[in-house]
Amino acid sequence: MDRPIDVELVDVTKVFDNGVVAVDRVSLQIYQGEFFSLLGPSGCGKTTTLRMIAGFEHPTSGEVRIEGRPMGQTPPFRRNVNTVFQNYALFPHMTVFENVAFGLKMKRVPRDEIAHRVREALQLVRLSGFEERYPRQLSGGQQQRVALARALVNRPRVLLLDEPLGALDLKLRKEMQLELKHLQMTVGITFIYVTHDQEEALTMSDRIAVMNAGRVLQVGSPVEIYERPASRFVADFIGETNFLVGQVDEIDGETATVLLSGGRRLRVPIDRPLAARSEVTVAVRPEKMRILPVEAPGANGVLTGRVEEVIYIGTDTFYVVRIDDATTVRVRSQNDRNRLDSEQQLPVGTAVSLSWAPDAARVLVD
Amino acid sequence: MAIVEQVRPSERGAGWLQRLSDAVRQRESLRALLLAGPGGLWLLVFFLLPITIVFAYSFARRGPYGAVDWSFTLENYVRFFDWLYIRVFLVSVWLALLTTVICLVIGYPFAFVIARSPRRWRNALLVLVLVPFWTNFLVRTYAIMLLLRADGLINNALQWLGIIERPLTMLFTPFAVVLGLVYGYLPFMILPIYASIEKFDFTLVEAAQDLGANTWHVFWNVLLPLTLPGVLAGSILVFIPSVGAFVTPDLLGGGKVVMIANLINQQFLTVRHWPFGSAISFVLMAIVLAATMLYFRLGETRRI
Numbered sequence A: 001m002d003r004p005i006d007v008e009l010v011d012v013t014k015v016f017d018n019g020v021v022a023v024d025r026v027s028l029q030i031y032q033g034e035f036f037s038l039l040g041p042s043g044c045g046k047t048t049t050l051r052m053i054a055g056f057e058h059p060t061s062g063e064v065r066i067e068g069r070p071m072g073q074t075p076p077f078r079r080n081v082n083t084v085f086q087n088y089a090l091f092p093h094m095t096v097f098e099n100v101a102f103g104l105k106m107k108r109v110p111r112d113e114i115a116h117r118v119r120e121a122l123q124l125v126r127l128s129g130f131e132e133r134y135p136r137q138l139s140g141g142q143q144q145r146v147a148l149a150r151a152l153v154n155r156p157r158v159l160l161l162d163e164p165l166g167a168l169d170l171k172l173r174k175e176m177q178l179e180l181k182h183l184q185m186t187v188g189i190t191f192i193y194v195t196h197d198q199e200e201a202l203t204m205s206d207r208i209a210v211m212n213a214g215r216v217l218q219v220g221s222p223v224e225i226y227e228r229p230a231s232r233f234v235a236d237f238i239g240e241t242n243f244l245v246g247q248v249d250e251i252d253g254e255t256a257t258v259l260l261s262g263g264r265r266l267r268v269p270i271d272r273p274l275a276a277r278s279e280v281t282v283a284v285r286p287e288k289m290r291i292l293p294v295e296a297p298g299a300n301g302v303l304t305g306r307v308e309e310v311i312y313i314g315t316d317t318f319y320v321v322r323i324d325d326a327t328t329v330r331v332r333s334q335n336d337r338n339r340l341d342s343e344q345q346l347p348v349g350t351a352v353s354l355s356w357a358p359d360a361a362r363v364l365v366d
Numbered sequence B: 001m002a003i004v005e006q007v008r009p010s011e012r013g014a015g016w017l018q019r020l021s022d023a024v025r026q027r028e029s030l031r032a033l034l035l036a037g038p039g040g041l042w043l044l045v046f047f048l049l050p051i052t053i054v055f056a057y058s059f060a061r062r063g064p065y066g067a068v069d070w071s072f073t074l075e076n077y078v079r080f081f082d083w084l085y086i087r088v089f090l091v092s093v094w095l096a097l098l099t100t101v102i103c104l105v106i107g108y109p110f111a112f113v114i115a116r117s118p119r120r121w122r123n124a125l126l127v128l129v130l131v132p133f134w135t136n137f138l139v140r141t142y143a144i145m146l147l148l149r150a151d152g153l154i155n156n157a158l159q160w161l162g163i164i165e166r167p168l169t170m171l172f173t174p175f176a177v178v179l180g181l182v183y184g185y186l187p188f189m190i191l192p193i194y195a196s197i198e199k200f201d202f203t204l205v206e207a208a209q210d211l212g213a214n215t216w217h218v219f220w221n222v223l224l225p226l227t228l229p230g231v232l233a234g235s236i237l238v239f240i241p242s243v244g245a246f247v248t249p250d251l252l253g254g255g256k257v258v259m260i261a262n263l264i265n266q267q268f269l270t271v272r273h274w275p276f277g278s279a280i281s282f283v284l285m286a287i288v289l290a291a292t293m294l295y296f297r298l299g300e301t302r303r304i
Helices: A046-054 A096-106 A111-124 A140-152 A170-187 A198-204 A222-227 A232-237 B002-026 B028-057 B075-080 B083-116 B119-134 B137-148 B153-160 B174-199 B203-210 B215-243 B247-252 B260-270 B274-302
Strands: A005-015 A021-031 A035-039 A061-066 A081-084 A158-162 A190-195 A207-212 A215-220 A242-252 A255-260 A265-269 A279-284 A290-293 A303-312 A316-324 A327-334 A351-355 A362-364
Touching: A005 A046, A005 A190, A021 A046, A021 A061, A021 A190, A021 A215, A035 A046, A035 A198, A046 A061, A046 A081, A046 A158, A046 A190, A081 A140, A081 B203, A096 A111, A096 A140, A111 A140, A111 A170, A140 A170, A170 A198, A190 A198, A198 A222, A207 A222, A207 A232, A215 A222, A215 A232, A232 A242, A232 A279, A232 A362, A242 A265, A242 A327, A255 A279, A265 A362, A290 A327, A303 A327, A316 A351, B002 B028, B028 B274, B075 B083, B075 B274, B083 B119, B083 B174, B083 B215, B083 B260, B083 B274, B119 B174, B137 B153, B137 B174, B137 B247, B174 B215, B174 B247, B203 B215, B215 B274, B247 B260, B260 B274
Parallel strands: A035 A190, A035 A207, A081 A158, A158 A190
Antiparallel strands: A005 A021, A005 A061, A207 A215, A242 A255, A242 A279, A255 A265, A279 A362, A290 A351, A303 A316, A303 A351, A316 A327
16 A cells, blocks of 8 residues: 555554553554554553554553654644544533634634634534533533544544444444444544444444454454454454364365364365464354255255254344364354245254355464 | 220320321421431520520620620621721731632642542541641640741751841741641641542543643643632631631731731630620621632532
């Protein structure tokens, strides 16, 4: 990519006073105008990373650059970034107008320009007419939008968002996800978004960095992250995955034969060199597996097993299939036909054959 | 018949108790009366009644030999507007204001440091603030006298260091009085401010910094307005006892700095003009009431 880089982290490490390594040698390049997500479980270092970009924390080693300039010890109020906080952090003693105007007031923007820009920002987040309200008179979603307007009104180079939708209920969260994405496209500002919700990250992001235990495990587009997870952790954290543990038996060009712990063999494509006899995990997403009764025509699957559980969730049906004494897999089968007659639903105990497209399986080393 | 008669008394007893407890349970007002009754009675007997008597005195005349002559007059209140007494009033308010401001300037940063210190240290620091209360106030005031005397510790030290040649006059000056008042009432400023800073959400500081506010702007625009209730409470708690202080100006002012309470004391015990003393007491109460109302008004306009 030749796009200019807005934020760059070079080998950034943060060790807290108590010795906890919150961020461990993280390097990232975030491009201008990008919707970039830091995704990971709580305690993975994503918020600390964001706080170092904002200037609330300073790296123990390494460097944060914004627009190419090393930030060093630059305090937050001298950085061209703004933050939307997890709990919004609206000033309770100020009206909506005063909250949004705060940043401009600090920059000594002329009074009538403040009024104009605040009005514009409130319009952008669809809160016109709420100027004289106080934060506690607003709903959670409205407070969220004030926080957005308060940050955006400053026209920052980069907007940092720390789990901004965490406090909203599911339905509102879904709405706000789309709204945020649209907003980001409208204003064209780089968004760096921290979340632990993989679905949220997939929905909104141009690129995602998956973090765990202070390290960045993988950076890529939502499709790359989902379809080509680089590690077992990523595959497990993003969506649902069946893991089949085994050993590399034979390598033939770009295909490896894996001897599963249950004694069966699987042929899977590989995209990097593997040593024979090495321990690997084969990952297959539940929705990529096809399930058919063994006696059905064309049922020449790679695995066979017996249906142990059937979970109907409306759009889909989950089958838990036991393939050997130690292993069960989950298969997600789309209910694309009316199954009121339950004819198509496989009953518990059915002997089934599982198959998938060759490139649906992925070999993971760790 | 005999059985019925035997049962009746206990039944009646139970019924009486039952009726009372039912009444208490059902009637909010009765319950409130029972809860507030003891305290109310106490205030009635030991506060409202005496203050009514004092109020009545303030409209009476001084009889011969300091007795109270029960004839209605306003002359006590008129007399207060003599420059002699107005001056005492102005000095009292001025010294009390000075004390309040100094307590605020010293107390706010102190409370801030306590509220921001690690949780396990906070209680220890708060106890340190309260330690002076373990010693009698009079003893502590005498101790200050010893420090400030011409041949006291401070003068001796300054002379020994060669900073001054002759002892400074510190005792029996307004300076000594304010020093004593600040010393005595500083904890009343620190504690409420501490409480409001402790409740303050410090992510708001980060939010303000993020929006371009430097340290001063953060303090002035965010921290101070949101801890104002504590500042106001502390100011009231310091101002009221300061303006009516008696022991401190008596001992540290040594009769040279006269505050309202000293004037009242003089009128009652030395001059034996109880009606005038009563009138001054009521003027003092009016000042305190006005100041309190002003503070609350200030707090209301700034609060949401």
